Amino acid sequence: MKILLLGPNGQLGTDIRAANAALATPAEIIPLGREVVDLSNIDAASAAIAAHDFDVLVNASSYHKTDEVEGNAQLAFTINAHLVRRLAEIAGDKKARLVHVSTDYVFGGQASRSPLTEAEGKAPLNIYGASKGMGEDLALTSGADVLVLRVASLFGVAGASGKGGNFVETMIRFGRDRKRLTVVADQVMSPTSTADIASTLFSLLSKDVDSGVWHVVNGGQASWYEFAKRIIDRAGVDAEVLPIPSSDYPTPARRPTYSVLDTAKLAAAVGAMRPWEEALDAYLVAKGYRD
Numbered sequence: 258m259k260i261l262l263l264g265p266n267g268q269l270g271t272d273i274r275a276a277n278a279a280l281a282t283p284a285e286i287i288p289l290g291r292e293v294v295d296l297s298n299i300d301a302a303s304a305a306i307a308a309h310d311f312d313v314l315v316n317a318s319s320y321h322k323t324d325e326v327e328g329n330a331q332l333a334f335t336i337n338a339h340l341v342r343r344l345a346e347i348a349g350d351k352k353a354r355l356v357h358v359s360t361d362y363v364f365g366g367q368a369s370r371s372p373l374t375e376a377e378g379k380a381p382l383n384i385y386g387a388s389k390g391m392g393e394d395l396a397l398t399s400g401a402d403v404l405v406l407r408v409a410s411l412f413g414v415a416g417a418s419g420k421g422g423n424f425v426e427t428m429i430r431f432g433r434d435r436k437r438l439t440v441v442a443d444q445v446m447s448p449t450s451t452a453d454i455a456s457t458l459f460s461l462l463s464k465d466v467d468s469g470v471w472h473v474v475n476g477g478q479a480s481w482y483e484f485a486k487r488i489i490d491r492a493g494v495d496a497e498v499l500p501i502p503s504s505d506y507p508t509p510a511r512r513p514t515y516s517v518l519d520t521a522k523l524a525a526a527v528g529a530m531r532p533w534e535e536a537l538d539a540y541l542v543a544k545g546y547r548d
Contacts, residue, residue: 258284258462261311263344264318266290268413268423269358269451273317276455287311291318296336303343307350313462314348315356316341319389323362324509326385337388342395349401354468356458357396361409361446361474362386365513372478372519375407375470383510393470404461405470406454409518410484412540413451424481425540428488432496438489442482442500446516447474450536452543460527471526472518475533484533491538492546 260277264270265288277283287309294305296318306314320326320336341357348355364373366380381387396403416422422430431438454473461471479487482500489496503512520529530536541547 258313259287259311260284260313260315261287261289261306261309263289263294263296263306263314263316266415267317268411268415269317269408269454271415272413272451272455273315273458276452276459280459284313296340297332299335299340299343302340303347306344307347311351311353313354313356314344315358315458316344317358319358321360321385323383323385323512326388327383327509330384330388333384333388334391337385338391338395341392342399345396345399345401345403348403349399354402354404354462355396356404356406356462357392359393359405359407359470360386360389361407361516361518362513363390363393363407364516365511367515370515372517373472374519375472375522382513385510386513397469402468404466404468406458406461406473407470407518408454409447409449409474409516411449411451411454412537414540414543415451424484425488425537428485429492429494429546432489432492432494432498436495437497437499438485439499439501439505440482440485441503441506441512442480443502444512444514445478445480446513447477447518448479448484448533448537449474449530450533450540452539453530453536457523457527457530464527466526471523472520473523473530474518474520475530475536476520477532477534478517479533487534487537488541492541 365382
């Protein structure tokens with residue numbers, strides 16, 4: 258199997274390459290990073306991608322700087338939506354499968370406070386979520402074989418590109434430096450390890466699951482405060498973590514107060530992903546924060 262991978266050096270892309278290397282029969286991965294292809298130039302990017310032969314096109318790249326996106330809507334919809342339609346068309350022409358990575362931020366405006374299924378109507382609160390939601394729709398209506406993987410609140414060994422590291426690293430660094438952290442407690446989500454997403458991706462491909470939307474997150478839920486407190490405690494950082502309302506930490510982009518993803522569909526197809534607490538412990542061990 259040949260896999261063309263966009264975003265090969267990000268948190269998820271790095272773990273996809275690592276998970277593939279650990280397989281008994283690894284796929285051939287063709288990495289296309291930002292140093293090779295400019296995804297904001299749809300025509301040039303499409304030509305570069307179409308020049309390759311592949312069985313699966315994995316789009317693990319996006320314009321994901323949520324607050325910055327608020328002032329750059331045109332670029333966001335170019336990369337996160339219109340390019341995705343072109344990727345689906347290219348995959349369709351090659352009789353290949355597109356795996357498009359999306360986000361829990363397609364939600365946020367819904368009334369439900371129960372884990373959100375794949376069938377729940379999208380209700381984004383910010384431009385990033387709206388652009389990703391449009392990208393989902395354009396891919397799924399292209400007629401190509403498309404898997405949309407909605408993920409959330411990622412932490413991976415490579416850190417978040419352009420964000421100065423992921424939330425785990427940020428909390429540990431701030432905890433050591435400041436000794437006192439205040440973290441939003443009224444936004445609840447699904448903390449998720451990119452290593453676990455990567456291994457689940459290969460399970461989905463090996464099972465040849467049906468096209469459509471799949472929620473791919475670790476089990477359980479947490480507020481950002483609960484997530485931060487667990488990080489500080491398990492990493493052995495001497496710091497106090499205090500809860501605050503989101504009104505005390507205003508940001509350019511609105512965040513969902515609730516975006517927990519239901520994974521019953523995933524569990525029935527390939528098995529449930531482990532709880533986020535276990536995934537966090539594994540991450541902290543891998544990074545040398547605990548034995």
